[in-house]
Amino acid sequence: MRRTLFNEDHEAFRETVRGFVERLLIPNHERFMEQRSIDREVWLEAGKLGLLGLEIPEEYGGSGAHDFRFNVVVNEEFSKVALAFASCMSIHADICAPYLVKLTTEEQKRRWLPKFCTGELWTAIAMTEPGGGSDLGALKTTAVRDGDEWVINGSKTFITNGYSADLVIVAARTDPSKGSKGISLFAVETGTPGFERGRKLEKLGQHESDTAELFFSDVRVPADNMIGEEGMGFVNMMKLLPQERLGTAVTNLAHATQIFNETLDYVKERKAFGQPIGSFQHNAFQLADLATSLDVAQAYVDKCTEAHVLGEATTVDVSKAKLWSSEIQNQVIDTCVQLHGGYGYMNEYRAARAWADARVTKIWAGSNEIMKLIISRDLGL
Ligand SMILES: Cc1cc2nc3c(=O)[nH]c(=O)nc-3n(C[C@H](O)[C@H](O)[C@H](O)COP(=O)(O)OP(=O)(O)OC[C@H]3O[C@@H](n4cnc5c(N)ncnc54)[C@H](O)[C@@H]3O)c2cc1C
Structure with a gap:
């Protein structure tokens, strides 16, 4: 079905993104997989474009597009080549960006945003801990106030861009007596004493991305590295998670459609x-079923994107998009593997x-069980 989400500006932008993908991602793909990370030069080039x-x-050096459809274009073109390209990019440009724009002071914006746009300051967000992510x-990581500073103790795991990030947005407990209302967010910069990274984690797939323990x-x-108000970390994460979930829905479908x-x-x-x-x-x-599933899912995700651009997409809307698109993606690709026979089991084949x-x-991005929890609560269950 013809999609109506994009206009001429988005399609012209898509050509730019395709050129970037062909020039910098495709030729270096195997190397990025071997080294379990993407070269910083790639992100510096992305910054120039x-x-x-x-x-x-x-x-602050950005384009101020304020139109998530441009982000969708980037995510689609990246995930057609590899899902990890989109996830690394998306963590920085779609997920960390709103934290650093919507929750920061003028001084913080001036400190971080210009280099964020050039790719000199690469970012990650650390919520999940070894003891639990859902x-x-x-969460158990603590931050205790000491004069003009906060002292952070704890650990995080499965952090995308965690190894390469220059600035990590860290969720930590600032008031143990207040449950989710006792969580705040901090910017922790590379080189800060006591901040260490573990090895790059060995994952089942997405070998292009660096995923780390911190x-x-x-x-x-x-103290002025706190992002947003003290005690508002959980509320702010909940407010900003929908964009992350919509982004994953977009990449899920682009990836599955390509395969x-x-x-x-x-x-x-x-x-x-x-x-x-x-x-x-x-x-x-089987292929007819999959084509139908993809088209129907795409129509819903496009509708969510449209609503998000208008500021109208709800947490429940995007939870459904994340849940459904990931189920369809996995069904589609599993069938594609089967249709490739033995070659479908060989790593040299894309399927x-x-x-x-x-x-x-x-x-990730909230498990599908958590999505069902959000949706069922909305049903009054
Ligand atoms: C490759 C990768 C990249 C990631 N990148 C990041 C990142 O950049 N930043 C970050 O903070 N995190 C990241 N994560 C973490 C991810 O978001 C978590 O893995 C996810 O939220 C699940 O948390 P968990 O692994 O602790 O599982 P758990 O919370 O231990 O859950 C285990 C199982 O129990 C189920 N479960 C839990 N609670 C319920 C419930 N109430 N009802 C029913 N079932 C339930 C879950 O759905 C899951 O199936 C990443 C993970 C991976 C694998």
Whole structure:
């Protein structure tokens, strides 16, 4: 179905993003997978093209686009090549950006945003801890006030960009007596004594991205590194998580659609019993089902994006988008693996890698069970 989400400006921007992907991501893809990270030079180039500052006002070096459809274009083009390219980019440009724009003081904006836009200041957000990620309100990392400083102790895990980030937004408990109302957010910069990173974690898929454990041992940050008001960390995370979830829905579908299209080509070429495998009715019907699922899911996610641009998308709307798109993505790619036969299990084939890359989308950004919790609460259950 023809999508109506984008106008000419978005499509012109898509050409720029495609050029970037072809020039810098595709030729270096294997190396990024081997080194378990993406070169900083790639992000500096992204900065020059204005891909990093879409959410940042012009006075701080961004383009102030304030139109999430441009972010959607970047996410779609990146995830067509590899989901991890989109997730690293999205953590910085779509997820950390609103924290640094909406919750910061003028002084903080001037300190961080210009380099955020050029890619010189790369960011991550650290909510999840080894003891738990779903129950964010129960996090254990602490921050204790000492004069003009806060002293942070604890650890975080599974942090995307965690190894390469220059600034990490860290959620920590500032008041142990107040549950989720006792959580605040801090900017912790690389080089701060006591802030250490563990190894790059060995994941099932998405080997292009660096995902790290972070350790905080008596890390002292100035009081003006607090992001947002004291005690409002949980509320602010809940307010800003919908954009993260919408972003994952976008990449889930772009990724699955790409693998679906490639599989469609494959089943027309590959023969068994003297005929293309796609011409067996069972396979043709499976592909018809998947095409339908993708189109229907895309229509809903596009509608959510439209609503988000207007400031009208609710937490429940985007939770449904995240839940549904990740289920469809995993179903589509699993079937694509099956249709590739033994080649579908070989890492040199895109379907195999995509299968491993996609599995996490049902777990991260709030697991699908947490999405169902949000949706069922909205139903009064
Ligand atoms: C590759 C990767 C990248 C990530 N990047 C980041 C990042 O950049 N920043 C960050 O902060 N985090 C990140 N995460 C963490 C991710 O958000 C968490 O893994 C996720 O929120 C789940 O938390 P958990 O792993 O602690 O699982 P748990 O919270 O221990 O949950 C385990 C299982 O129990 C289920 N469960 C929990 N509570 C309920 C309930 N009430 N009802 C029913 N089922 C429930 C969950 O759905 C899950 O299936 C990343 C994770 C991965 C794998």
